[in-house]
Amino acid sequence: MSRAAWLGVLARATCAELAACLAAVPPLAGFVRLRGPEIGMSMVRGRIGGGGPPFNLGEMTIARCSIRDEAGRIGHGYAAGRDRDLVELIARLDAVLQDEALHPLYHEAVVVPLAAAQTARRAAAEARAAATEVRFFTLSTMRGDLP
């Protein structure tokens, strides 16, 4: 799993979920804060239909934090919202996940269960939405069948 992928999984988790996953593994190394945790705004840009010219959709609140742990590894945490504890925890996990020796332990304990839970939540939401799906091509086929 790439660094971007595990940062994405961690950013979608809540602080309580991360703490629950971390209860089963050795505590994270000590660290110093390089920047933050701090709260700011980020401009979200969009394209209509995925292909139009980009426009500014609006600003969203994000929190971020960068840390250096005892081994000198640098971790970054970014997440939507205002949760300073969450982004600090993400940054510490990001630092330890970059360590080849420690990666499997924390990946199995934290990233894998969180990714599975997020996939399940997304599948459940998609299943609810799928029940109300309207298939427009069915209508056009019927019209084409008329004499």
Added chain:
Amino acid sequence: MTRLEPGFASPLAAQACFRALLTAFGAPGRIVALPHVVEPPAGLSPAAAAVLLTLADPATGVALPAQAPARDWLAFHTGAPLAAPADAAFCVAAARPALASLRQGSEEVPEDGATLILDVPALDAGRRRRLAGPGLAAPVTVPLPVDGAFVAEWRAQMRRAPCGIDVLLCAGHRVIALPRSLSIEEA
């Protein structure tokens, strides 16, 4: 991976340092202590590092003495791009470059003139020099840690007013500001 040092813990620290720098430039020749300093990257004094964290941003090119260790630190905390000394808005040096070799600004935009951030061993050492100009009610004579050629170059720069460069002498966590409007003469 180079070792990154932390920046200011809070934006309030940068604001307090900015206020201290205003005081320094408002009272030329006075030693002003910066209220917040950080552990500097290798090659910079704590004061020079705090000045860069306070003043540098993505729109200001910075020239560093040895490009290596401080470069990542500066990019991470300020987003400031590196520049050649002749183009930089802030030139950080421990060995003084010729004043005329830095960006001088122009008659229309004299504020384009560079700021030289000079690391010196101590602020209260050096020959005594007579300072006069805006910010000083009466001329003062203070020890200034600059060499004799600096005074001659400064005199040449004053003839090009309002173009020229401003100087910040840094040692430890203290600074002395020499705005370009200041007259410096041997005492």
